Amino acid sequence: MIDGHGETQELLAGYVLESLSGEDAAEADRLLTEHVPGCSECRLMLDAFQAVAGELALDAEPVTPPDPLLPRIHREMDPRGRSGMRWTPGRLVAAAASVVLVIGVGGMALTQLEDRKTAQVPAADVQNALELAMKPGAVQQPLGGNASEISAPGVQELYVYGRAVPFPAPGLVYRLWAVSAKDAKHLGDFLPYPDGTVLVRLAIDPSTFDHLLVTVEPASSEPLEPGEPAWPEAG
Amino acid sequence: MRDADREDLDFHRRLSSGDRGAFDELYRRYAGAAYGLAYRITGQQILAQDVVHDAFMALWRAPEAYDPARGPFRTFFLALVHHRAVDLVRRESRLRARSERAANLEPLVGEDHAEAIAEESYLGVRRKEVHEALAGLPPEQRQVLEMAYFGGKTQVEIAEELGIPLGTVKTRTFAAMRKLRAALEETG
Numbered sequence: 001m002i003d004g005h006g007e008t009q010e011l012l013a014g015y016v017l018e019s020l021s022g023e024d025a026a027e028a029d030r031l032l033t034e035h036v037p038g039c040s041e042c043r044l045m046l047d048a049f050q051a052v053a054g055e056l057a058l059d060a061e062p063v064t065p066p067d068p069l070l071p072r073i074h075r076e077m078d079p080r081g082r083s084g085m086r087w088t089p090g091r092l093v094a095a096a097a098s099v100v101l102v103i104g105v106g107g108m109a110l111t112q113l114e115d116r117k118t119a120q121v122p123a124a125d126v127q128n129a130l131e132l133a134m135k136p137g138a139v140q141q142p143l144g145g146n147a148s149e150i151s152a153p154g155v156q157e158l159y160v161y162g163r164a165v166p167f168p169a170p171g172l173v174y175r176l177w178a179v180s181a182k183d184a185k186h187l188g189d190f191l192p193y194p195d196g197t198v199l200v201r202l203a204i205d206p207s208t209f210d211h212l213l214v215t216v217e218p219a220s221s222e223p224l225e226p227g228e229p230a231w232p233e234a235g
Numbered sequence: 236m237r238d239a240d241r242e243d244l245d246f247h248r249r250l251s252s253g254d255r256g257a258f259d260e261l262y263r264r265y266a267g268a269a270y271g272l273a274y275r276i277t278g279q280q281i282l283a284q285d286v287v288h289d290a291f292m293a294l295w296r297a298p299e300a301y302d303p304a305r306g307p308f309r310t311f312f313l314a315l316v317h318h319r320a321v322d323l324v325r326r327e328s329r330l331r332a333r334s335e336r337a338a339n340l341e342p343l344v345g346e347d348h349a350e351a352i353a354e355e356s357y358l359g360v361r362r363k364e365v366h367e368a369l370a371g372l373p374p375e376q377r378q379v380l381e382m383a384y385f386g387g388k389t390q391v392e393i394a395e396e397l398g399i400p401l402g403t404v405k406t407r408t409f410a411a412m413r414k415l416r417a418a419l420e421e422t423g
Binding site: 009010011013014016017018019020021022024047048049050051052053054055056057058059060061062063064065066069070072073074076077131134 | 266272283291305310317358366388390392411413415416
């Protein structure tokens with residue numbers, strides 16, 4: 001586990017170039033949620049590296065796109081489609097400014113943010129969430145409690161997003177389960193941030209279970225089987 | 236902040252209100268840079284078109300994704316294009332075929348290169364600064380940077396391809412990014 005600024009920043013250089021994989025990518029996610037938000041030195045370096053990555057694009061020589069491209073885009077810019085979207089990515093971005101929790105599969109531990117008020121969301125997570133929400137066939141499934149599940153056909157991850165999500169009583173946490181006919185798999189625990197927002201990425205194929213269930217349970221309890229549904233109104 | 240960046244901010248604000256004219260202006264400004272970048276990464280015109288199309292559609296549908304506090308619109312948008320292009324090539328099942336194509340880029344047909352050359356002057360100036368900053372890197376650092384950024388390769392893949400330790404790839408990448416940062420901040 002990396003805990004020094006130098007090693008962290010070395011990882012951040014690879015992160016902004018989108019060249020990390022495996023354990024390095026997971027470690028970067030951890031650092032971006034647990035260390036960088038509270039470390040001004042690393043945060044400045046991350047911003048600087050992201051600026052460099054943006055400028056690097058200019059090393060590619062410009063080429064005028066084929067003429068039909070803009071008309072193709074115009075045809076798809078139906079304002080009704082924009083305003084009529086069930087999912088509003090802008091709300092997601094607003095939420096993402098305050099929180100993202102990353103949860104893996106198989107009951108991996110919750111990634112806690114040390115300082116939620118100053119947490120910075122990895123740009124890639126926001127971007128991935130936006131892209132998922134805008135994929136053809138993307139759906140928003142209410143989970144209750146002002147939270148929704150966002151998934152898209154053929155994409156092996158999904159997001160749980162919410163605003164004004166109520167806080168559980170002290171000592172309790174929200175617990176996420178992937179429920180199928182044969183079992184319920186614990187995915188992780190989460191709490192809303194001070195402003196009630198939640199953005200959780202679940203690295204799990206939505207086609208491998210029937211539905212998501214959110215329960216509310218003591219933080220110290222073993223996640224062996226689902227407890228009380230947090231928001232029964234979700235059905 | 237440069238004048239061009241301020242203008243971009245204004246266009247973005249108008250676009251956020253549904254102004255198609257502002258969208259078209261941003262397209263005019265950045266479609267060439269975006270297409271050139273996407274083409275360099277994907278090595279195929281059809282894929283590059285998809286990348287640019289998706290990036291502009293994402294901008295139209297979710298302009299809030301850009302936060303002016305985090306830097307110029309230009310770097311945000313081109314980072315979005317880069318992300319989509321890299322994502323696309325990684326999802327391509329024919330990675331080997333793509334690598335072969337990238338080594339010998341499909342020739343561009345039908346594009347107006349004269350128009351591409353006549354891009355916004357400020358963009359041309361910055362492009363020159365980026366070229367020079369990259370040229371100033373030691374060759375081994377520039378190599379790993381380009382393999383990652385334009386080749387869409389992971390550091391593990393770069394290490395395997397070059398036959399060097401992963402730690403060396405990380406060290407070179409970090410050093411290259413720090414040098415570029417210094418060079419571009421000096422000129423920017």
